Amino acid sequence: MEIRSTFHKKLREMQDEVLIMGDMVSKAILLSITALENRDIDLAQQIVTDDQKTNRVRFEIEEKSIQLIATQQPIANDLRIIVAVLNIITELERIGDYAAGIAKITIMIGDEPPLKPLVDIPRMAEQIVSMLHRSLAAFINHDSEAARKIGAEDDIVDDIYDQVFNELLSLMIEDPKTVTRATRLIWVAHDLERCADRITNICERVVYVETGKMEEIEASNY
């Protein structure tokens, strides 16, 4: 019989709120790339504004975590879950910031002609969003095995980033007039690459909840 059902219910609700926050930042990443592809300044502006809501949600979850620690004396696995939540929401908030950063680059680009059709950058975004959804599912399900595998997929994102970087570098060398536009795209790709690093950190926390140990899943090349 579960004796502390009230506390455990609050703990589950808090984990659900982390999922909701994950959903918010996933959408922000995908929309930021859509805005970039379509030169949609209004959408980009909306993403920047909505990031404030993400920041608020982060602090609300943090406040609830603090109250749970202060009032419920969590220990063992329960304590590790709350510690993981505190770390994960920080990572999610940074991912939200990257989406807003990409949106600001779109605003900066304005109506400049596109350098080339975007292929690899949207591919990076899709890979990241897939990793994010699966890592948060692994968190809810306490699946450290899945978390280790997802964390290792950071290599896939790194490889795409390398391709994007090299391609844009070649363009800049061929035609120096492309330098400004190409640099901005490198920033976008770099922001996405950093998202993947954040997701790896989330996966490390999932492993931590189960094992009580922090282990690096995969050292990033950058």
Next chain:
Amino acid sequence: MDDTILQSRQRVKLETEAVSLYYGSFQALRNVTLDIRECTITSIIGPSGCGKSTLLRIFNRMNDMIPGVRVEGIVKLDGASIYDKNMDVVTLRKRVGMVFQKPNPFPMTVYDNIAFGPRRHGHIRESELAVIVERSLRQVALWDEVKDKLRQSALDLSMGQQQLLCIARALAVEPEVILMDESCSALDPESTLKIEELMRDLAHTYTIIIVTHNMEQAARVSDMAAFMMMEPDKAGVLVEYAPTAQIFSNPKDKRTEDYITGRFG
């Protein structure tokens, strides 16, 4: 819905306004003002001797039994003064039940313990009493454990079961408020946690006020916390009264912070 919003919409069940209590010339409580909302759990915490139990007993006038006691200020239940001369104390104590620190089942059968109060308040048909006994024991999740022992002595139950029986006994007369004075102090940790979960269930229906020296318990179980301390002249005062989550994460008064963090006891 946010907990604090919910509480502000619940009506006031009990309130005190500038309440002081004297045992003869000794002032035990000074100028206590607070309001307790319906269907909430309020904990009263503070160092030994600061007047926690004295304050609790204000609400069902148990202090009246102490010779020389005098209460000043106003205490209201549902807006009506309970120290009014027209207030029937027996009815008050039916509406405001109490559970004590040490389980105190009557030296009777389990059945008669629960039936005692209802019998006194006019329920004399056995069929009615049987329904009340079962309902009360189910409310405290004790029915399955004792349904085959109803005619056995309540004193044969374990301490945890005895305390649940005492809570069931209080519930049998259909109170509105339940006062619990250190009701888990004499129990093992598992029984304590069971009673804490029970309190949360009961708070859907009843208004509960607990006195506890166990701050962790107050933090786990209550919605609002009232921190009291003793002034130099030994009168108990209310220092801070706020949502429990706030008291235990960010109290406004330094004295509260010092007490709950163990910087003074």
